[in-house]
Amino acid sequence: MEFVSMREFTASPKETQQKLTANRELVVTNDGAPTMLVIDITNKDFLRILDYLRRQEALDILSQTQMESVRNGTDTLSMKEIDAEIAAYRREKRDAQ
DSSP states (O other), X not given: OEEEEHHHHHHOHHHHHHHHHHHSXXXXXXXXXXXXXXXXXXXXXXXXXXXXXXXXXXXXXXXXXXXXXXXXXXXXXXHHHHHHHHHHHHHHHHHHO
């Protein structure tokens, strides 16, 4: 994996493109911290890769939500308790209008 600075990325696009082609991916850093991942793709790969990234993001959000429910204890709620929570929330929302 090749690292390039933001300055190098913007000031030398031809050289950056050559590095990307040679390595298939580049990490662009800003003040030494990674800020972008640039990957070499073809037109036919674009939609497949974009779909994969969006699915992975959704899975990460789901995992974070599940971990949060374990931390705050809501992972043990029964379906009856969940339905009661939903009904209470809907009542509060309706009464606030």
